[in-house]
Amino acid sequence: MADYPQNMLNFQGRCPDCAERRVELPSPLPPPGDDLDWLARDFDSFRRLMLEELAARYPERTRWTAGDLEVVLVEALAAVLDQLSDMADRVAMEGCLETARRPESVRRLLALIGYDAAAAAGLEDDPPGDPVGRTRQRKLEELWRRNPLLMEPARREGPRAIHTQRRMVTVEDYADRLADHPLVLRACAWSAWTGSWPTIRVATILWNDHALDEEGLACPDDLKERVEAFHRLHGLWEPVWDPGPPTIRTLLRPLVEAWRMAGQEVALEDGLPVGIKMFISIRVRENYFQSEVRNAALQALGTGPGGFFEPGRLDFGQDLYASDVFQALMSLDGVENVCLNRFKRFGDQYPDRTDTGRIPLEGLEIAVCDNDPRRPERGYLKLTLNGGRRG
Numbered sequence: 001m002a003d004y005p006q007n008m009l010n011f012q013g014r015c016p017d018c019a020e021r022r023v024e025l026p027s028p029l030p031p032p033g034d035d036l037d038w039l040a041r042d043f044d045s046f047r048r049l050m051l052e053e054l055a056a057r058y059p060e061r062t063r064w065t066a067g068d069l070e071v072v073l074v075e076a077l078a079a080v081l082d083q084l085s086d087m088a089d090r091v092a093m094e095g096c097l098e099t100a101r102r103p104e105s106v107r108r109l110l111a112l113i114g115y116d117a118a119a120a121a122g123l124e125d126d127p128p129g130d131p132v133g134r135t136r137q138r139k140l141e142e143l144w145r146r147n148p149l150l151m152e153p154a155r156r157e158g159p160r161a162i163h164t165q166r167r168m169v170t171v172e173d174y175a176d177r178l179a180d181h182p183l184v185l186r187a188c189a190w191s192a193w194t195g196s197w198p199t200i201r202v203a204t205i206l207w208n209d210h211a212l213d214e215e216g217l218a219c220p221d222d223l224k225e226r227v228e229a230f231h232r233l234h235g236l237w238e239p240v241w242d243p244g245p246p247t248i249r250t251l252l253r254p255l256v257e258a259w260r261m262a263g264q265e266v267a268l269e270d271g272l273p274v275g276i277k278m279f280i281s282i283r284v285r286e287n288y289f290q291s292e293v294r295n296a297a298l299q300a301l302g303t304g305p306g307g308f309f310e311p312g313r314l315d316f317g318q319d320l321y322a323s324d325v326f327q328a329l330m331s332l333d334g335v336e337n338v339c340l341n342r343f344k345r346f347g348d349q350y351p352d353r354t355d356t357g358r359i360p361l362e363g364l365e366i367a368v369c370d371n372d373p374r375r376p377e378r379g380y381l382k383l384t385l386n387g388g389r390r391g
Contacts, residue, residue: 005024007021010022046081051071096109097155103142103145103151107144113162171189178204182227183206183252185206186204202268219245274379276381280329282386283338283387285334288334290391297329300332302371303368319360320367321358322353325338325340346377
């Protein structure tokens with residue numbers, strides 16, 4: 001151990017009350033040796049290290065047994081050091097997202113990078129009396145404690161989320177960010193000069209072919225839950241469905257305002273539906289009922305899931321080819337042959353495209369065929385079936 005410095009007063013002057021203070025500093029400590037194993041982390045390495053030190057300090061002693069008091073103390077000390085070393089390792093592991101094992105540590109580390117794991121897990125909002133969010137945090141930690149495997153997706157998605165650009169900077173960003181919304185199937189953005197400044201205009205294809213300002217939106221419950229989860233995840237205004245559902249433009253506006261560039265004007269527009277008029281003759285195979293083939297053909301060319309004119313399947317300005325219609329019908333059971341008798345856009349001013357087999361579209365035009373007698377301008381088709389069985 002180092003000694004304390006020694007203070008001395010030297011009275012050698014003429015004045016008996018005046019003295020000179022002198023301080024004698026102790027000699028410096030010798031440098032530590034380099035024979036200490038700093039990698040000792042467990043019971044065996046600690047025990048061996050201390051026994052080697054004892055053997056070096058007392059070379060006259062040649063026998064050390066497990067019953068010796070010194071060895072017992074060394075082993076007890078090594079056991080405590082092993083526990084402390086394990087505790088230090090666990091504390092160090094909890095400070096890194098990749099190695100943390102406790103749910104509260106993972107949640108806090110994800111919160112440091114701005115990732116709301118509770119919202120991503122779909123947990124309910126906190127009650128009004130808990131603005132801090134401790135209720136959801138406690139639910140998330142209990143969920144992860146019961147099933148630790150659920151923490152792994154959060155470990156991956158958290159760092160990935162901070163590297164994902166959500167801000168709308170380029171024109172493509174406006175289309176990509178809006179297309180992420182559950183109610184938007186496709187989006188197309190472009191920049192237009194309005195005379196004073198450029199405006200970003202975004203055209204959308206919406207769920208079930210709805211319009212942006214259409215009132216009385218009837219969304220199924222699962223779609224409402226997806227919309228609410230999307231808004232919670234990104235910190236947007238949550239929709240209020242009662243007493244009357246909002247329009248889709250109202251639901252998309254908070255997304256645009258949150259992620260657009262400051263001072264950038266953004267205008268949302270609907271796509272331009274182009275009704276398609278088709279007259280098709282189908283030759284039904286023997287032993288197949290015409291009613292079954294008709295229903296299958298209407299479903300294949302319909303607007304339902306997997307249908308040819310399902311909303312969002314066709315892109316803006318995508319030309320319509322008769323060969324694609326043939327492929328959709330010829331893949332059905334019971335169809336022997338298909339003949340296209342009429343293939344044109346709705347309206348007398350547009351010519352028949354049966355000979356060319358292609359209806360050109362451009363810009364924001366989207367081919368639609370709802371086959372609704374109440375709205376013939378959105379396209380319709382007529383099926384004529386021959387052969388097969390009646391019924």
